Amino acid sequence: MSAGTRLPGTPEPGHFWNGVGGVRIAGDSWGNPTGPLVLLQHGGGQTRHAWKGAGELLGAAGYRAIAFDARGHGDSDWAPDGLYGQDVMVEDLKCVLAALGNGRPVLVGASMGGGVSLVAVGEDHVDATALVMVDTAPRIETEGVDKIQAFMSQRPEGFSSLDEVAEAIGTYQPHRKRPRNLDSLAKNVRLGADGKYRWHWDPRFRAARRDFDKRLERLEACARNVALPTLLVRGGLSDVLSEEGAREFLKLCPQSEYVNVTGAAHMVAGDRNDAFGNAVIEFLARAVPVGGMPVQPAHEPHPHHEGPAGDVNDVP
Numbered sequence: 001m002s003a004g005t006r007l008p009g010t011p012e013p014g015h016f017w018n019g020v021g022g023v024r025i026a027g028d029s030w031g032n033p034t035g036p037l038v039l040l041q042h043g044g045g046q047t048r049h050a051w052k053g054a055g056e057l058l059g060a061a062g063y064r065a066i067a068f069d070a071r072g073h074g075d076s077d078w079a080p081d082g083l084y085g086q087d088v089m090v091e092d093l094k095c096v097l098a099a100l101g102n103g104r105p106v107l108v109g110a111s112m113g114g115g116v117s118l119v120a121v122g123e124d125h126v127d128a129t130a131l132v133m134v135d136t137a138p139r140i141e142t143e144g145v146d147k148i149q150a151f152m153s154q155r156p157e158g159f160s161s162l163d164e165v166a167e168a169i170g171t172y173q174p175h176r177k178r179p180r181n182l183d184s185l186a187k188n189v190r191l192g193a194d195g196k197y198r199w200h201w202d203p204r205f206r207a208a209r210r211d212f213d214k215r216l217e218r219l220e221a222c223a224r225n226v227a228l229p230t231l232l233v234r235g236g237l238s239d240v241l242s243e244e245g246a247r248e249f250l251k252l253c254p255q256s257e258y259v260n261v262t263g264a265a266h267m268v269a270g271d272r273n274d275a276f277g278n279a280v281i282e283f284l285a286r287a288v289p290v291g292g293m294p295v296q297p298a299h300e301p302h303p304h305h306e307g308p309a310g311d312v313n314d315v316p
Helices: 048-060 086-099 112-122 142-153 162-172 182-188 203-207 212-225 243-252 273-287
Strands: 015-018 024-031 037-041 064-068 106-110 130-134 189-191 197-199 230-235 257-261
Touching (some): 015 064, 015 086, 024 048, 024 086, 037 112, 048 064, 048 106, 048 273, 086 112, 106 112, 112 212, 142 162, 162 182, 162 197, 182 189, 230 273, 257 273
Parallel strands (some): 037 064, 037 106, 106 130, 130 230, 230 257
Antiparallel strands (some): 024 064, 189 197
């Protein structure tokens, strides 16, 4: 199943891999095929395109950057059973990693993708070299999550035009300029047989119930178990990850570094891609440098530091 027909101009995936149960996972790649592997996992309601700018920066720096659509999103298959929890997404991650040769990756995850990455590392499902958490942590703000859910829940009957799609995005993200060329929205929607435009994701993903107390307990335990180099990136304008939530993560995972990207909201890479990409590359240059050993052993904590460091929405 899918939300409808892909619009002309929607970028074709560079790769396909088989996830759990034969669900086909679509992805793109950038950079040196022999460079350190960096796997980029987007947030709920987003696609791999959220990472295009960051992937290009990482690729230019010598890394092998790969972003893929989570099941039920973008060009990846919808789950036949409608299941979209962290556990099955961790298994999809392992399938993609196996298809890539089971190298030790850097895991970069935004919101939902960050939770999947934290579980993968904290519960020893994936042997990673470093972890980058983007605007998510065990403790997140329900008010910000509710705004995302409200955005995703609007207009289930579909939009009559791309202008209506742009208006909905602009209302949700008032800090961003409305795109002049509406063709750029093609990758975010599909055209139904009834002539209506609908978001690319499986509606069953949005309808899934989320127990935030259990999520908090599980992710706190995972954070305590992380011993590898870790970077937490927060959008300075985020209403999903608060400064307090970020500080709590740093206490749980004391070897972590911290960057607060001013002028960015929850979609950090989309709001300030250059600052975000440069912050990640600066961190990886020490933690997982191209063509060399880490400057500091993984067990030695890096100091916390703050400084400046696509898609339209996200669900943690």
